[in-house]
Structures are given as structure tokens and as C-alpha cells.
Amino acid sequence: MLEKLAKARNLSKANNAVKRLISERGESNAVSMADDVVSNYRKLSKDQHIPFFNFLFEKLNPDADAVMKAAQSYAAEASARNYVRLQRIVESPRQELFRRLNRASEGTAAVVEMRRDLLQVLEKKPELTAVDFDMRHLLSSWFNPGFLKMHRVDWKSPAEVLEKLIQHEAVHAIDGWDDLRRRLQPDRRCFAFFHPQLPNEPLIFVEVALLPEIPSVITPLVDKKAETVDQLNQFKVAAFYSISNCEPGLRGVSMGNFLIKRVAVQLKAEFPSLKTFVTLSPIPGFIDWLAAGATFGDAVSTDSFKPAIKLARDQALAILDLEAKSWSERLSAGWHPDQSSEKEKNALLCLVSIYLGLGSATRAGNPVAKFHLGNGAKLHQINWAGDLSRKGLRQSAGLMVNYLYDLANVEENHERFAKGEIVYSKAVGRLMQS
Secondary structure (H helix, E strand, O other): OHHHHHHHHHHHHHHHHHHHHHHOOOOOOHHHHHHHHHHHHOOOOHHHHHHHHHHHHHHOOOOHHHHHHHHHHHHHOOOHHHHHHHHHHHOOHHHHHHHHHOOOOOHHHHHHHHHHHHHHHOOOOHHHHHHHHHHHHHHHHHOOHHHOEEEEOOOOOOHHHHHHHHHHOOOOOOOHHHHHHHHOOOOEEEEEEEEOOEOOOOOEEEEEEEEOOOOOOOHHHHOOOOOOOOOHHHOOEEEEEEEEEOOHHHOOOOOHHHHHHHHHHHHHHHOOOOOEEEEOEOOOOHHHHHHOOOOOOOOOOHHHOOHHHHHHHHHHHHHHOOOOOOHHHHHHOOOOHHHOOHHHHHHHHHHHHHHHHHHOOOOOOOHHHHHHHHOOOEEEEEEOOOOOOHHHHHHHOOOEEEEEOOOOOHHHHHHHHHOOOOOEOHHHHHHHOO
16 A cells, blocks of 8 residues: 555656646756656656656647647748747647756656657557657657767777677677677677767667678678688678667667768778678568568559569469468478478579569568668668578578668669669569569
């Protein structure tokens, strides 16, 4: 009973602290009031996050009548005065709350923390999307890449930064300090974005391998026992093999596309011998797409495919025949790319090229492909047996893909992708009809 009363008091204190901060007209007490909100919020238990965010949703909305009147005035006369008035009235008081929270000693971190907590309950409480919208709107400005600092992370970086790399690596897990040390050797690079208010918190980082040729297999790139190449003039290719977000509270805030482009420019300046910038990327969701019928729904009808592609797709699906034996059953029976028949190999290569080359711009498109193609890369090469890990076999039959970043064409490719056009190589185009 006492614990319940204490929790109720904490929630009441947090809500009242919000009221005081949002009602404060001057700035003399703003910092201490913002600190008070942060302090009280952090005392809330996990199950109190929903009632706290409900309070923000219910009590800090724009005045609907005032918005209507301002909108009608602007519609009647689109003057600068009416425009400014409309903008002021339509903005949610929550945005002003978060701006004032940012004045606290740990304000930026606190707002990111709040959004991290909000995202965990959003599925249960979709009406809180309004609160999330306001948070993301401000965070997108605060974490604009123009304000971020890109730094190379190496073995001399602070231990807390290195620990976060191990903790947040999302593509190819880092197996302890020896593995991390190998990934930071002279033929490897790691770069991260940092925010001035969070100096030892990498927000997003990318790992790069410097190589003599385009890689098709991931194992040599992440093998902690791999021999280090220190003859810098041998490097012709920079391969981005992993990009990981460190802060869930910044989900939906675009940073990774800017990071890759900055890294490419910096590496080109450091190593003039580099001619090619590519990724070696996984293909999550490919097997799930096959199991669901290998269609793109209403976005792209298979009837719209060129006859040769439609025929190749239908023949490939018939060869795989996943209805007769599911992919998980095949893996349980010991399926492996090295033991695959030539027909099965060609069928998988055909289908994955269609999946990436024709469907990536749709809502159901592959998320990794969307990221790189939307960033201006080109779908360059599909690699058989690129990732033989359990995860790789399960999600993509071991297939991997190279996306090519031609720095001279990334803007044009980005524009084409934004219009629904996917830029791919002739080799990928041939696979679609094989």
C-alpha cells in the first residue's frame, strides 16, 4: 500500500513539474524547473510511463477552436501576419515543453531517454503517436547532421566508447575485445557520429574494410584472426560492412546516410588509391518474402513484370517448392549452399534479384536495400554463399549483396529512387531472367 502511494506521489510530482515548466514565462527559473522535470521523470517506474505520456497527450494539445479560427483567417487572407499566427497556434505546447527541457543540465539526453521509453509503449497506446511526432520533430532538428561531429573510433578512443561499439553492433556481433581490436587495425576503419551534448555517446557508427577488390564473402572481414594488411597502397576498395544505431530513442531520425557519404569523402582524401566504395550487406526478410508468396502486394503486380522475368520467377518458385518443404525444414535437414544444386542456386539468385531490383522501392521492400538505394547507391552485385552464419542462412539462404556508392552519381540515383526507380547493374538484370 505504501509503495503504491509513493508511486502515485512520484507521478503527481512529475506531472506538476511539467505544469510549472510549461507555465513559466521568464527564463530565470527555467533551468532549475527543467532539471526538476527530468529528476521527477527518472523516479517513475516503467509502468508509470504510459500515464505520464497520457498526461502530455491530453493536457498539452493545441486549442482546437483557436486552430480553426486561425486557419480560417489564413484561408481568407494568406498574409504573413495570419501565417505566423497560425503557425504559433497550431504548434503543440509539448514542443515548447521539450525545448524547455533541453535547457536542463542533461536535457538533451533526457528527451532522447523519454522517447526511448515512449517507443516501447507506442504499440499499446497508438494515440501517443502525437507525442512521438512532437519529440521526433525536435530531435530531427537537434540531431541534424550539420550539428553532429564525425570522429574516427580507434583503439585509443575512450573505453566507454569502445564498450558501446561491442554492445550496439547490430549486424555482425563483436566477440569481445580481441575481435574489436582486429576491427580497428590499419586496414579497417570505424567512424561514428557524436552530438556535442553527448560527447562520449556514439549515436551511429559504420565499420569499413580497406581491400584490394570488392568482397563477396563476409567471413574474412569479421575474422578476428585474419591477417592485417598494412601496405596502404594496396587498398583499392572501401567496403562498408556494418552500420549500427546506438540510440533507440533516435529511431526515425536520419543520420546514417550522411555518415556513409562523409566517411567516403574522408577516406578518398586519406587514400587517393581508393577507386570503389561499396557495401557488403545482408538481405534480411528475403526468405520471409519467399514464404509469403514472393509478391509485392498491390505496389507491384507480378503481371506487370516483363514476360521473361515473370517466366523466370514462376520457374524459380516451382524449383524451390517451399509449399512442399519449408525453409526451416530444409535448414533442419542440413541445407547448405555448398551442397545446393545448380538449379536451386539459380532459382534463389533469380528471386533475390527480383526481390531487391523490383521491390525495394515499395512499402514491403527490403529495409537495408531501401536505406542504401535511397542514399544514392546502386544495386551492384548479388553474392552466393556470402554469409554462412546461422542467421545468414535463415534470413537469406546465405546470400549477400554489394551496393555501389559512385560518389559522382549518388544524388542522381537518390532522385531516381525517390521516384520509384531502382538503379541496378546489368549483372543483376541478367539474374532476374535466369
